[in-house]
Amino acid sequence: MTRLRRSDPSGPGYHRRASKKGPVYEDEAGNPIVDERELERIRSLVIPPAWEDVWISPDARGHIQAVGTDQAGRRQYRYHDSWRLHQDRVKFERAAQLAETLPSARRKVTMDLRQEGFGRDRVLAAAFRIIDLGSVRIGSEEYLHANGSRGLTTLLCRHARVDGDEITLTFPAKSAQKWTSTIVDADLAELLTQIQSLRGQRSRLLSWKDGTWHTLRPASLNEYIRRQTGGEFTAKDFRTLHGTIVAAEALAALGTSDTESRRKKRVTAAVNEAAAALGNTPAIARNSYIDPRVFDRYRQGEVIDTAGGRVPEPALLELLAS
Structure with a gap:
């Protein structure tokens, strides 16, 4: 993974200014950025045109690459790809750890209920x-x-x-x-x-x-x-775990396949099922709520085993550990 540096959006950075010919990106001194490689990096961030008060990291290795305010007045962020991948790994590992704790937690919750x-x-x-x-x-x-x-x-x-x-x-x-x-x-x-x-x-x-x-x-x-x-x-970890389980169970129901085209179609169907369960778009469900290891195992011909009414969390942990 690229060695990143911590960004400070309150410090010096690049800014975006509107013009008749399109957005102009300016450095800390207010001078237009003309270096094509730097402009390509900025464009690759795909900063929404509607964002205002845009700050862009002058460091290509900054963990936050851009910040802006959306139309609803919320501050939004664009992160370095390596930072996002690291955070995703942490998130999915945390969901797996939640799965380990649930049998005991559920018993205590039942007593309170x-x-x-x-x-x-x-x-x-x-x-x-x-x-x-x-x-x-x-x-x-x-x-x-x-x-x-x-x-x-x-x-x-x-x-x-x-x-x-x-x-x-x-x-x-x-x-x-x-x-x-x-x-x-x-x-x-x-x-x-x-x-x-x-x-x-x-x-x-x-x-x-x-x-x-x-x-x-x-x-x-x-x-x-x-x-x-x-x-x-937190409550959000339950949605990550649930999205992963729904996708894993959908793939198991669809079955494995020897052809790449069928596997892709079945992965798409599983993502759609998870998205429907979570109330998200398929893109958000796949990128944010389904552990990619489920798809890796599926491509290797492995699926979750919940036969006989087996509780899904231990079955998921078994699949991820295989």
Whole structure:
């Protein structure tokens, strides 16, 4: 891997200026950059035209290559390819470590979920169970107010329908998508039914009570995840693990093939299935949420073995270790 240097976007750097002939890139002194190799590096970053207040690293080995503000006012980043590859390896390894902790964590979560009343840990356990089984984004007040999109911590009672042990969640999610997912879990269904019977349809679904009702916060949920797993995991790691498992199981169902063209088609189908489960585009699902080792093993004729109702997490770890 290229030896990188840490970038400082608050320090000196290149900037982009609009002109009638297209963007002009200027160095720290405000002079137009004319070196063709440097211009090619900048163009290869594919900085969106809509970004404003663009800062570009003057160092080709900087771990952050560019920063800008998008139309929604959010700071966005372009990272060095080597940095991104390193971070991806760390991310997928962390998801595999999460898979190792889940059997024990799930037992502890079940104990909390079976408590009486509406205590904080019981409701946190419900949130853990939904993320574990449903891959729902955690959500935030900021996203809700800025985009009208909801996630787990901002769901209202009316976004959940409980029918026996089956819970169906339907709500406006990220990127103006309608999210629908179904979870079958008796303990979770019991708690959500109890909350809905006491709270109005426009009240927050995941709320806990100690005399008064309190809204569940993302930071509290991530802290609970760390406490129950014993690792530095967050809600997003569950989505990475789930995307990897969905793709692996899809490839197993499609079967291996001796021809490259069929393998490519089946990989595409598996990516599409994972994207649908996560509510992402296929490109984002493949690049951000599916461990590439699953595809490497598939090309070698190996697939996940979940025959006989085997729990997928140990089967995934076995596949990745092969």
